[in-house]
Amino acid sequence: MNAEGIYDAVVIGAGVVGASSAWHLAQAGLSVALVDAEGPAAAASGASDGAVSVASKKPGPLARLATASLLYTRDLAQGGPLSSAYHPRPSYIFGTGSAESAAIDALIAKLAQLGTAVRLRADGDATLLPGVGTGIDRVVALEGEGHMPGYAAVQGYLREPRIDRFWPAPVTALEESGSEVRIVLGTQTLRAKRVIAALGTATPRLFPTLPVLPRAGQLFVTDRGLAGQLPGALTSAAYLLAKTTAPSVLPKPPVVIDPLATGQYLIGSTREDHGDPTRVDFETLRELMLRAVEAWPALRARRVIRAFAGVRAAVSDGLPIVGSAPGYERVLLATGFEGDGICLSAVIGREAARMTAGLSPDAALAADFAALSPARFAQVQEGAA
Amino acid sequence: MFNPEILIVGAGLAGVAAATELARAGHPVLIVDRAARAGGAIHRQPLPGQAGVATAAARWNRLIAEAEALPIRWAFETRFNGVDHQGTALLTGAENRMLRPKALILTTGAREAVRPRPGWTLPGVTTAGAAQIQLKTMGAAPQGRVVLAGSGPLLIALGAQMTRLKNPPVAIVEAGRPFAHPLTSLRLPLGYLREAAGYMATLLAARVPILTGTRLAAIRAEGETLVSTLTDGNTSREIVADMVCLHDGIRRNDIGLTDCPALSVLRLGDCAEALGARAALEAGRAGGRAMAQALATGTTPTAPNSPLLDRERAAQARLARIYAHDDFAALHSLPSDTVICRCEGRTLDDLRALGPAPRTRELRLLGRFGMGPCQGRFCGEWVARAISDTPQAPVPAHPLGEPRWPAAPIAVADLHAAAPDTGAAPPHPHGVHE
Ligand SMILES: Cc1cc2nc3c(=O)[nH]c(=O)nc-3n(C[C@H](O)[C@H](O)[C@H](O)COP(=O)(O)OP(=O)(O)OC[C@H]3O[C@@H](n4cnc5c(N)ncnc54)[C@H](O)[C@@H]3O)c2cc1C
Numbered sequence: 001m002n003a004e005g006i007y008d009a010v011v012i013g014a015g016v017v018g019a020s021s022a023w024h025l026a027q028a029g030l031s032v033a034l035v036d037a038e039g040p041a042a043a044a045s046g047a048s049d050g051a052v053s054v055a056s057k058k059p060g061p062l063a064r065l066a067t068a069s070l071l072y073t074r075d076l077a078q079g080g081p082l083s084s085a086y087h088p089r090p091s092y093i094f095g096t097g098s099a100e101s102a103a104i105d106a107l108i109a110k111l112a113q114l115g116t117a118v119r120l121r122a123d124g125d126a127t128l129l130p131g132v133g134t135g136i137d138r139v140v141a142l143e144g145e146g147h148m149p150g151y152a153a154v155q156g157y158l159r160e161p162r163i164d165r166f167w168p169a170p171v172t173a174l175e176e177s178g179s180e181v182r183i184v185l186g187t188q189t190l191r192a193k194r195v196i197a198a199l200g201t202a203t204p205r206l207f208p209t210l211p212v213l214p215r216a217g218q219l220f221v222t223d224r225g226l227a228g229q230l231p232g233a234l235t236s237a238a239y240l241l242a243k244t245t246a247p248s249v250l251p252k253p254p255v256v257i258d259p260l261a262t263g264q265y266l267i268g269s270t271r272e273d274h275g276d277p278t279r280v281d282f283e284t285l286r287e288l289m290l291r292a293v294e295a296w297p298a299l300r301a302r303r304v305i306r307a308f309a310g311v312r313a314a315v316s317d318g319l320p321i322v323g324s325a326p327g328y329e330r331v332l333l334a335t336g337f338e339g340d341g342i343c344l345s346a347v348i349g350r351e352a353a354r355m356t357a358g359l360s361p362d363a364a365l366a367a368d369f370a371a372l373s374p375a376r377f378a379q380v381q382e383g384a385a
Numbered sequence: 386m387f388n389p390e391i392l393i394v395g396a397g398l399a400g401v402a403a404a405t406e407l408a409r410a411g412h413p414v415l416i417v418d419r420a421a422r423a424g425g426a427i428h429r430q431p432l433p434g435q436a437g438v439a440t441a442a443a444r445w446n447r448l449i450a451e452a453e454a455l456p457i458r459w460a461f462e463t464r465f466n467g468v469d470h471q472g473t474a475l476l477t478g479a480e481n482r483m484l485r486p487k488a489l490i491l492t493t494g495a496r497e498a499v500r501p502r503p504g505w506t507l508p509g510v511t512t513a514g515a516a517q518i519q520l521k522t523m524g525a526a527p528q529g530r531v532v533l534a535g536s537g538p539l540l541i542a543l544g545a546q547m548t549r550l551k552n553p554p555v556a557i558v559e560a561g562r563p564f565a566h567p568l569t570s571l572r573l574p575l576g577y578l579r580e581a582a583g584y585m586a587t588l589l590a591a592r593v594p595i596l597t598g599t600r601l602a603a604i605r606a607e608g609e610t611l612v613s614t615l616t617d618g619n620t621s622r623e624i625v626a627d628m629v630c631l632h633d634g635i636r637r638n639d640i641g642l643t644d645c646p647a648l649s650v651l652r653l654g655d656c657a658e659a660l661g662a663r664a665a666l667e668a669g670r671a672g673g674r675a676m677a678q679a680l681a682t683g684t685t686p687t688a689p690n691s692p693l694l695d696r697e698r699a700a701q702a703r704l705a706r707i708y709a710h711d712d713f714a715a716l717h718s719l720p721s722d723t724v725i726c727r728c729e730g731r732t733l734d735d736l737r738a739l740g741p742a743p744r745t746r747e748l749r750l751l752g753r754f755g756m757g758p759c760q761g762r763f764c765g766e767w768v769a770r771a772i773s774d775t776p777q778a779p780v781p782a783h784p785l786g787e788p789r790w791p792a793a794p795i796a797v798a799d800l801h802a803a804a805p806d807t808g809a810a811p812p813h814p815h816g817v818h819e
Contacts, residue, residue: 006434038746039744039747040746040747041746046750051638137705149748149750151751155751172633200683223794278470278789279470280469280789281471281473282466282467282469282473282475282790282803283473283483285795285800286800286801286803286805289800293797299797300797301798303758303794303795303796303797304795305757305758305760305791305794305795306760306791307789307791308789345782
């Protein structure tokens, strides 16, 4: 901060998006503080799976941004802040029946359009992945994707010593006047030239006009086991159908089985229209595990040792919100990443930092970032009025 | 529709007492226990064909006779994996299903605390409680040279029971100085004194060395034997044994047992407050009646209280003073590679790497403390003490975060076999004690 006690930038929210933004600001030589109501990775980033996946993204801006973020995440993992957080691994998509097979065909076409970041390594029947369930007709193997636990990414970014930290410190108000923003944290007030608000599901509390809604997801973790280790994530093609069409809420969720670096499995996840992380239930666990065992029968020998829910920040139109906050000149929003924030965080943090430093986004991504601007809601409201 | 059962978890004194009161009030009751027979910690019954070691058998026989005359349904070798926010409980094992009970009573008893120290995870090192279970179910003392170490009245009790079964321990190593408080001791209830005097007479007659004010600092394996380092603050010495039983007190066992917005949950006996057998029986009866009353009036049951419970509380407080020691301060000077969390193999070094005052979430996500199958049941207290400036001070009830299910790991195969509750009658009629 400068002699008058003003930071170049204050980032609110120490989830994976806020932590990435703060790291990138510090790399650019800006003075930066990171504030969180609770602490690092206290919300979605500490209670999620960590698939860094292009395959699951809706075609269009999200798929292109995810591709750029995957490539950049790999760079940051080469001795950079994500070196101990990001783990490359193959991904497998399985399907049964014609609708799921068609979804796999669409996926292959989408990946080809996106370049070479994620490649199709093999496309065949169940024999392609030894150990997969016998009821499965088709399996494709992809290479290029990886896994990154959200809290590990946050920890990686926070190794940067030039980030000042304030937590637990809930921001109760943002006051913009002239060339400065005052960030009110209860008894204390920080001053900054610019602010990045990466608040996740709490966004409407400071920005009530934005249609950010909670969408909870239950996740289950097994113990370790010697046998039956999956070489990479195993995702139902039904999940692609669900994620790439309307932002539907699924009562019977398609399953994703993610092998963790510890030798355990993470199995997820539901999409439920509420924000209560204590709602985790045995019937859902059983449903998900039934489907998981159909896909990967070796899971039958495991035990479930942990159950929890995370809450995603969903946006009414299914696209994240990145851009100048309505009603402010100096506040940038980066929120609404629903089930994709870990994957997108590297590129979002980099570009949010660029915009905060007064630069325009990377030219190749400018159009895609334009699609994420919060201005789209202002237009809808004016049109409706 | 079938009148849903009240689920009682744990068939020890508190659970069986609560079951009799509720059954007498006309409620259908299901009592489950992971063990093969009722009895809990104090009245653990011998395995079929074994002699066993009876403690206060008359009290138990009266209670069980009373319970068996009532329409209570028993499910042994059945594990309670927890209750979810909707009020669905999961049972696995012999009775394998989900059920939505009318109310839930948790009487899961106490668990043992064992302070980490170098070598505590070696083969041949166990807990005094585990050794006592073996003794009660098999009717035989652990074999070979056995050292009992740590702190608390259980060491003396187990030592005496082993002596009576013809294998006295080579030493009892007690961190406190229980014999240095004769005046406080005299104010203990007569029953306590009589029991302790019996144990002491047995130990003295067999000349079992009782080293008070002495800590077992470390254990190392040498060939087939275990060498323990003992210290009394000034001098240290070594003692050789085949087996070391550690015990650093008992705690309420409520890890993974959540409250539930959808139904009444009452904790009774040692699971609520570790006060021992007399209190558990009393709390079980009073709690069962309180639950019956609450169900009749549509209110929330309140935890039982009575003069007897107050007396037991006072007695436990005196015992704590008699056994006071500063052993937990040793956590600050342990070698940095000492394992704190057995499940995940996390050491003191891993804990210190989290910085001076790690938050619960950092302890879990980054430190991986409490992330194994035991959910922090064993390491939570020691993590809290090790990061505290005052390791002797009381620690929060849930140092690694709010409890959440599963209360015990759920085998995926059992989960699949667990049919959801359809509101139909249970698989076996009431009154069957299998
Ligand atoms: C079940 C589940 C599975 C998922 N799986 C994946 C996956 O496989 N791949 C993937 O890429 N993504 C996944 N996600 C999504 C991902 O977790 C999120 O998109 C991402 O973590 C969002 O990060 P964030 O920084 O935007 O928000 P958050 O992590 O929610 O962080 C917001 C932070 O802001 C703080 N905050 C809020 N309000 C205030 C205030 N007023 N003052 C101060 N601080 C405040 C909060 O305390 C919090 O720490 C999953 C999510 C869930 C729930």
